[in-house]
Amino acid sequence: MSTFAILPVKRFEEAKGRLDPGLAAGPRRALAEAMYVDVLTALRRSRGVDRVLVLTADPGAQRVAEGYDAIPLDDPAESGQNRAVLRGVAHARELGATRVLCMAGDTPMVDPAELDTLLGRPRTADRYVVVVPDRHGSGTNALLLSPPDVLAPSFGVDSAHRHQVLAEEAGVAVEVAEVESLGLDVDTPEDLEALRAVVASRRGGAAHTRGMLNQLMRTNAER
Ligand SMILES: Nc1nc2c(ncn2[C@@H]2O[C@H](COP(=O)(O)OP(=O)(O)OP(=O)(O)O)[C@@H](O)[C@H]2O)c(=O)[nH]1
């Protein structure tokens, strides 16, 4: 079995638009980059992930991917998460992947040990879909596909339910797996407050995001 992680990353200067105007453009960009590096770090530390494909048109994100032994793939179209993920899935199949873990770059708390538990869980079927919902139970923060083309990812509003319906319509076993460290994706100001709270409540995890938020607090305090 060969598990590839597929990580789509929007250009940092275009990312996290829903955090505007609460967070200025500079900190928004820095947050997007810090969260990406934390997700990439967790993927590289996960024993269950064999390779990481990063789909991005951002030159900085491409360079960081290489530094983490991930494979950067350009995304000239920049036509949304689903199209980017589909390109990554196709490339993963060419490289021999037998399943793919479709991730997002805005889940900085992700814990590699929890990824290993998710990926290592014995499954009787060869063809299956695992949906990891967000903390509201409506979004999809990770999608495990075996084989990689078992289902066309359909990220977006209410995607957790949609992915389950698509799997059922395809006659494929589907599992909804809550993963505590994958519950929080940072899209809205409310998500950002939740992130600040969870970072403050723990000593470890999300090192780059933690550092960026601490720097932001210091900068604001100096004003
Ligand atoms: N490569 C690539 N990644 C994308 C694209 N659109 C979104 N993503 C990534 O897909 C994941 C989920 O996207 P969103 O939650 O919508 O992130 P976002 O677009 O920065 O947030 P908003 O600007 O608020 O929509 C994140 O990792 C994004 O970086 C795209 O067109 N190309």
Ligand SMILES: C=C(OP(=O)(O)O)C(=O)O
């Ligand atoms: C992409 C998704 O949501 P968001 O845009 O809120 O990250 C999703 O949950 O499928």
